[in-house]
Amino acid sequence: MSYLLTQLVNGVSLGLVLGLIAVGFVVVFKSTGVLNFAHGSVLLLGAYLVARLHPELGFWGALAAGVAGAALVAALINTLLVRRVAEHDPGVLAILTIGVDILLLTELTRQIGNDVLDIGAPWGASVVGAAGVSLPASRAIAAGTAVVLFAALGALAARTDWGLAMRAAAADPDTASLMGIRLSRTSAVGWGLAGALAAVAGVFLTSYPTPGVEPGVSVVAFAAIPAWVLGGFDSVPGAVAGGLVIGVAQALAIGYESELHFLGGGFGEVVPYAVMVLVLLLRPHGLFGQKEAIRV
Template identity: 55%
Template structure:
């Protein structure tokens, strides 16, 4: 029972972090129709800034600067590289391919800077743990759940109660109609990319925290496990991204916790379980858990 509770708590913490990354995928897709494959590199960029700046600025200052800088980089990539005048949804597939090139460039430079090192982010919880009944939980996991919950709540409040959130929902529903109603699609789209970058930088802190050994050049690849969560929930659905992330996180943690019982599936089954869950769900619901079915009139 203790092992089960430990796996569930680990899964909730992991799912909460995945939700930050998956929301970035969803927000960008809703605003621009682009699958941002450079999201993992943006996450690594944010984590790298925290690692190199925390000695001079302290953890809080380094994190704040990293969030702002990553948001600005994401917005600049969209505005200066992907957009050409007014955003054209028909060009989204080309822009998606461009993000692959951006990912290669960013990842190559960051990998060169990090090398084979394990970088500490100077987080205040370190390797400390807390006893909760029969289980011992790393403080980093508690922080991940609390901070992610607050950040996700703030994002949903932006969607629901701000003019930008209304404009984003309108643009996602019908781009041409939103433009005719005066929605500034370029600004909506750029702010969406900035928000996704900020969430990625925040997620980097928890992906590199204990029990992880630190930030390494492969940390950004871990973020790609959140991509199945976004697909699983419905790529244009923020609630779906949250539900899919929690499902992926719990499944991955349970697979790791009970690896000995699942040895017949292979030693690396825990690494592929997010994709296995995604395929299993999409076989039943091709649009995802919260995806809307398209209707075509002929």
């Protein structure tokens, strides 16, 4: 029983990290309507900056610089590229972000080379435990951080002018613009916020289970896409719920891989996508997505 509880707790903590990444997808989609496939490389950039800067700035200074750098690059992607083709089909914008992802990932891969860069996290490889359940300190801190950030994001969306502007822009951008809302500023803040969340998630992904920054981290980050899709594309609570579903499913699949050997080795890596397909067969609009009403 303690093993099962450990896997469940581990899955919840992983799910909260995936939720951070998925919420970034949601914020970009709500503020600009773009499927941002450059999100994984922005996450890698944030972790890379922390790894490069922590010897000079210390971990916390490097973390601040990494979060700010990822937010700035994400905002620039929107301002310099996405907004210039904003009138095009959403498919064109999605392909544009794929191109940006390839370029940014290629450059980061060149910079990292064959190295695995240490981020200098102060919690190291320590483990915490209670009631027979053990959990890496990185995962425990990640879970607590994610909960705090989700609460802050909820307050930001509900109680600030930017939150109101983003909701208005997502509902009807033309009317929002006529009412004096600067769509360019709203979208830039949305992209920057998504980049900052990605950088925080990147730090935790590179702390455990394989410490260190290497190019494959951006691929791991894409496990959050099923969480985003499960949540319904434009729902922050849905993204969090989707992250929890994917995290628990993946943790259980990996933890009980020996009992699931008939499914083949490495099944845990494809579980997020298998769960996504299964849920979408039952709820095509995701767990929290709303079916769009079309009036004729």
